[in-house]
Amino acid sequence: MHFAENTAAKVVKSLMDRDHELFIFSNSLTGTLSGDITWLDADTGHLTICADSRGRDISHYSRDGRLSFDIEVKDDDGGAEIFNFERVSAITIKRDHHLYEFQCQLPDSVLLNDNRDAIRIPFILGMQARVNCEVYEDELNIKGKLRNLSIGGCMIDIAIEDSAALRVDQVIPRVLIDFPNGTSISTKGLIRHIRPFGSSTHAAVGLQFIEKDHALDEHLFHVVAEAEREVAIRTGMNPEAGAGSPLFIAGKKEKQIMRREAQDKAKHANQPPMTRGVKELAKQLHIILMFLKNQNTFPEDTLYDCVDTLLLLVNKDRKQLLYALSLLRNEAEWVRHAIQVTATLADFMIGRDPHSPYIRESVAGALIHTMGKPLMLGPQLPTLKANMTPDQKTLLKGHTTTLLETLDTAGWQPSQLCRNVLENSNERLDGSGYPNGKTDQDLNDTARLIGLIKAINKLMHPRNGAAPRAPLDAYRWVSDHDEQYDKALLVEYIQIYGLYPIGCLAQFSRGFLAWIIDTDNKGMPTRVNVVKNLAFPNTAISTELEAHDFMQIGKFEGIANPDDYDIVLKE
Template structure:
């Protein structure tokens, strides 16, 4: 007796919705799924091909490979159709063949379309999975977690059910700016231009660092009855198209949803071919993508991944060893991610470079890089309203300080990160010599050397970034400001910083005498600008930069007239 028929009736749920029935029959039509079980004394299972269905009319079977079942079926014998589908183990009630026909030596048989099917569920709902080559765009819209503006994230649909969906997003698309959010609007966009919008919330997240994607499970919310019927229709069409593209279903007509109406439709799927100003910027973007996705999973309560943090910290040091000036410039080319990611990565790169000049060993610098990269990620776990405010009340200011504890808690499993580095680079980076910092108001003697160095690098970078309570200032202005704040910052480390990176550091945007905008990409041994790249605009560096200019070619630009603040 087959597994389907020996299972007790009360373990199965009857399904009689036309669109759900059609979805299950489409799933049974996939190769190797359907089983025909003859009823009677000689009950036996036979693999069968469900060729076609016409809703509320017929199911069409190909019996060519099991011709021995034809005689009993011709005599009115009953059978049950069953199989494992994405919605669970399903079976029909007793059925009979109403008509046989032969087409090009194939033995085909028609049965009345069953108006009920029974499902022993393996999961909450039927989940139709897209095969390779089936593209459905997923657009998630939400308020930016950094700014009070609407932003959109584009990804690929991987599967769909009546209650939710699974989508993948490219890590380097700045996922933390949108995800996770309590109320998120999702749009599904099909190849033929059909779109469907529904409210949803994030249920689970999983990172795939090798493929650089973040898989996000969404649960639909407040779905109306018309929307539910529409979703079931999409589920059925996905299952139907998956069956057609599986190999044996090529003769089936293409689903209308998957007829591409515009090959250049940019809404159809995510585009991984992001362009970057330099090859080094592309390398750094992978690390930024990891940090950005890490902040998303942290907000869902997951800890920092120890091995991945180690891997990416090593990659930062490798980049600095390969070409430190290219790496310092690459920091300015990262712009899709959250500001906490961009800031943390900039601090990590510059602090590692500064400590390398101080002859600190690689293992220590690696730990420092790891701590600096994640030191502000805890901010992403707090309400975004805090970071949009122009002033903070005492209560909100105290809540803001909890970001330090939040990231330290998520680092519990990172055993290789030395406690002294964790304390100095993460817990004390916001402390000040005069006790005006947070979270503990520590003073001079209580701050370690690493904390003093990290505080300088952190503050210089922070001043060059816009905040709701004050605008950004230039690299030159930030350096000068630090020289006047010796009560807060270690004077020796301020001097080391300015001497190491120079008065016009790599990554400074300049305006020259002839009106050209150009980025500093190289300094000579005396910290003088000796190489620049011309830009057509004052935005972050992109692939529109001109080639490096030095010597006489740079001299043709004329004198430096102004240090600019890049536009965001």
């Protein structure tokens, strides 16, 4: 088909009228560059983007006169739609020290050929289909949304934490695509590429359809033709296309899913800076894993950016940080544990000596010390979420060795201080730890400290079917196992964080539950966020109170388990 106007430019113009962000990306780098559209000629498709390189080598982003970028558009309900433009013709001009201008020529149409010379249909302007990838039969399913479709494959958008189980060239036994009206496609897929998507809270996964039969090919031809017709109508490419495709008319099931999603979407716009900082750390750990696993490269700069960010947050307001760490409760377990343990380690070490030369490298090691776990995901260990069998628990103890071997293969050698944390964070004083069964004579103060912090953190969170312990119970358990942990460090830990740490759920005598935001020098709560009145369990509340107002909710009685009351810490 030939269209007189530049429909790609027309789509971009419509996006510019909405709340949007533009991210320039490179398949070889973890970080994106934020850009702004400063000029668009909707008739010719001439587009100008300005971006700050932030000291990065711009040649990694603009190669062979081509530029790739995502435009992420925010929905009114807090969701996002991502539009992808790859290898757009561009001239790069340096305007200032770090400021660059990219003069781009958009393609005439949003319909482009893929690598197999088939028409690729972008799912844009509200077009959507849901995707379910059965990674391991009856074990692991990953849900996502369709971003483009051709006869030969598709690109899907998944949560970035779900990308931990995927790698390039992996065969997906079953890819199920469900359209809003109930039409579906089931096929086998091969992962061709994975990269961070948009603002990097998502991952883009390119799939090639494999082992197709004639019936599936015919079905794909029909669906792609219908999607092409829908794009033509929504973009105005073909005003005479008639009615839209029935594929995209939501049936009863789709409407129910959409209502449920609208209710569940978190509102991120009002996140305080400390919360955004902690969430950014989690996102970057997922991206480091993605590149280490799929490109056999270790993005050292990204790791140390995370280290410096975390140290900045500790020094800025340690109590706000301790509260923000609790918001990681719903993150992937390996990420939650790594960031919470690392932040506590940094806070502990800075409190002792803010100028210690050991802090930065120890923090670097702590941030990635659990990354070997997702590197081990496979048929024998399909997920880290479910309760594990004894054999899987034994297998997982090899995560330290797996990480060190993977780093070595990628050509990255950690410093001696960093390696100390990577090798020894799971060792115990009595030799009962792993991977090498070291004893107290082999473990320095940092290794002993992180071992203690890890033990307390594990005990205070649900793990393999075991309920979380209250802080006092966790401390008592560690004290009872003083052959494994340094008791002097435990005493020091309790003196710093108290019996009622920030971020725990407090229970009050008049039936109120509240998150602890701040404590006094004796470790008693002085500011809380009241979230539930047990007399009215179905009523959601959120009220901050200072200590002098606690009489409204009664006497402080102790720490409660949020899971017992179906309470989630709100962002």
